[in-house]
Amino acid sequence: MIRITDLCKVYKTHLGPKTVLNGLSAEFRHGEKVGILGRNGAGKTTLLRLISGVEGYTSGRIERRMSVSWPLGFAGAMHYSISGADNARFIARIYGKPLDWTVGFVEDFAELGEYYRLPVRTYSSGMMMRLGFALSLAVDFDCYLVDEVIAVGDSRFGERCRVALAERHANSTLLLVSHQVATVRAFCSSAAVLQDGRLTRYDDLDEAIAAYHAA
Amino acid sequence: MSGSAASRGSALTGLRVQLRVLGALTLRELGTRFGRDNLGYLWLFVEPALLGGAIGAVHHLSGHGLPGGLHVATFWVMGYIPYYLLRGIINRAPVAIVSNQSLLYHRNISIFDIILARDLLEGAAVGGAMLAFALFFGMTAGEWPREPEKVVIGMLMMLGFSHGVAMLIAAGSVYTELFDRVVHLFTYISLPATGAFFMVFWLPTELQQAALWIPTVHMFEIVRNGQFGNQVPTHYDVGYVLGWVAGLNLLGMAAIRRARQDLVI
Numbered sequence: 031m032i033r034i035t036d037l038c039k040v041y042k043t044h045l046g047p048k049t050v051l052n053g054l055s056a057e058f059r060h061g062e063k064v065g066i067l068g069r070n071g072a073g074k075t076t077l078l079r080l081i082s083g084v085e086g087y088t089s090g091r092i093e094r095r096m097s098v099s100w101p102l103g104f105a106g107a108m109h110y111s112i113s114g115a116d117n118a119r120f121i122a123r124i125y126g127k128p129l130d131w132t133v134g135f136v137e138d139f140a141e142l143g144e145y146y147r148l149p150v151r152t153y154s155s156g157m158m159m160r161l162g163f164a165l166s167l168a169v170d171f172d173c174y175l176v177d178e179v180i181a182v183g184d185s186r187f188g189e190r191c192r193v194a195l196a197e198r199h200a201n202s203t204l205l206l207v208s209h210q211v212a213t214v215r216a217f218c219s220s221a222a223v224l225q226d227g228r229l230t231r232y233d234d235l236d237e238a239i240a241a242y243h244a245a
Numbered sequence: 246m247s248g249s250a251a252s253r254g255s256a257l258t259g260l261r262v263q264l265r266v267l268g269a270l271t272l273r274e275l276g277t278r279f280g281r282d283n284l285g286y287l288w289l290f291v292e293p294a295l296l297g298g299a300i301g302a303v304h305h306l307s308g309h310g311l312p313g314g315l316h317v318a319t320f321w322v323m324g325y326i327p328y329y330l331l332r333g334i335i336n337r338a339p340v341a342i343v344s345n346q347s348l349l350y351h352r353n354i355s356i357f358d359i360i361l362a363r364d365l366l367e368g369a370a371v372g373g374a375m376l377a378f379a380l381f382f383g384m385t386a387g388e389w390p391r392e393p394e395k396v397v398i399g400m401l402m403m404l405g406f407s408h409g410v411a412m413l414i415a416a417g418s419v420y421t422e423l424f425d426r427v428v429h430l431f432t433y434i435s436l437p438a439t440g441a442f443f444m445v446f447w448l449p450t451e452l453q454q455a456a457l458w459i460p461t462v463h464m465f466e467i468v469r470n471g472q473f474g475n476q477v478p479t480h481y482d483v484g485y486v487l488g489w490v491a492g493l494n495l496l497g498m499a500a501i502r503r504a505r506q507d508l509v510i
Binding site: 101 | 269
């Protein structure tokens with residue numbers, strides 16, 4: 031379970047403080063697949079960063095009672111000057127996974143071909159996304175935080191991600207942020223709308239989508 | 246009771262995770278800094294050794310004697326190598342966080358781990374070069390370190406001191422680019438004051454008092470005491486240095502803790 035209470039995030043900018051999240055509260059339970067809908071700039075990515083712990087927050091509280099992935103997107107989590115295989119070794123060491131198994135698993139899942147042995151900075155954004163996703167699946171988190179990426183990647187890989195997540199569905203939780211209704215429909219069973227720095231949960235997907243369109 | 250056992254268990258687990266992370270970071274740092282081309286990991290030792298060797302050779306050839314009849318090349322190299330450690334760590338501190346930011350996506354990697362891994366690696370590299378030179382001067386000139394443990398202690402103090410300063414600079418760099426702009430200038434112009442290339446006993450008495458306010462002066466004197474023994478007088482206060490090292494490290498840790506909260510990735 032992840033419980034968020036009264037979460038506020040204020041960024042300092044050259045134009046003064048900018049409030050992105052303002053008293054957001056929410057609870058995500060084991061096995062839930064929740065789509066978080068929001069317009070560009072609503073704070074979706076920020077919310078995922080705070081939940082994952084990549085960035086600190088201004089006030090409030092986030093309790094994590096399960097292992098939470100890093101935010102899966104195009105950037106972050108890997109080192110660009112070393113190869114995909116070296117990244118897999120690094121992740122295996124960091125998270126205490128068997129080295130050879132991890133390197134093999136990531137190679138199979140990411141399907142990078144010979145690029146797997148080349149520095150990550152030579153990858154296309156789609157390849158980086160595949161590597162990032164494969165790395166996170168190798169670690170085997172309870173909860174995956176996904177930032178639009180699956181929709182942007184090619185559809186075959188998107189389908190494999192969906193299957194990989196569904197296979198663990200009894201335990202694994204998915205929080206997917208998107209501004210596209212179609213993505214949320216494909217991956218999630220319920221949804222929430224992020225607006226004005228707060229999150230509104232809807233048990234019914236259609237209800238959430240209607241609220242999102244109305245906003 | 247069960248509570249305390251559990252917390253002890255989690256502290257142990259935490260330590261294990263931290264050691265695992267440090268090991269992985271050090272290996273990765275080794276790979277990214279020295280790569281796999283030409284000499285590869287050997288550069289780790291060769292880089293400081295080349296610079297130290299060049300300085301030693303220049304002064305050896307210039308033929309100027311030193312007070313107390315110290316072996317010229319040994320003196321310059323044994324001053325330059327610890328300074329190289331200080332400068333290497335501090336100059337690289339402003340980019341320590343930026344260049345490893347993507348690793349902070351992993352919650353069990355902290356800024357402290359990143360900086361410590363970098364600095365330990367730097368320490369190992371420079372320590373390796375120091376060892377090579379100690380053997381070289383021992384075998385070619387009979388200049389074996391009289392008290393090798395003091396050389397090691399001096400180097401460790403330099404490492405601890407530099408690490409503390411590096412944490413403060415890295416934390417400051419989260420807020421301003423100023424450090425990146427001035428740190429090279431600062432290490433460059435502070436070279437004469439660090440104590441790398443002078444000995445305290447060379448100075449007039451009142452200047453000696455002033456020089457001994459500078460913590461690095463003590464460290465170089467400890468190293469020289471270890472290398473040359475009592476051939477020349479050395480001045481240092483281990484407690485004073487440890488105070489600096491502890492103070493800088495505590496402040497540094499507090500600073501990076503704060504900076505982590507404000508860091509926008």
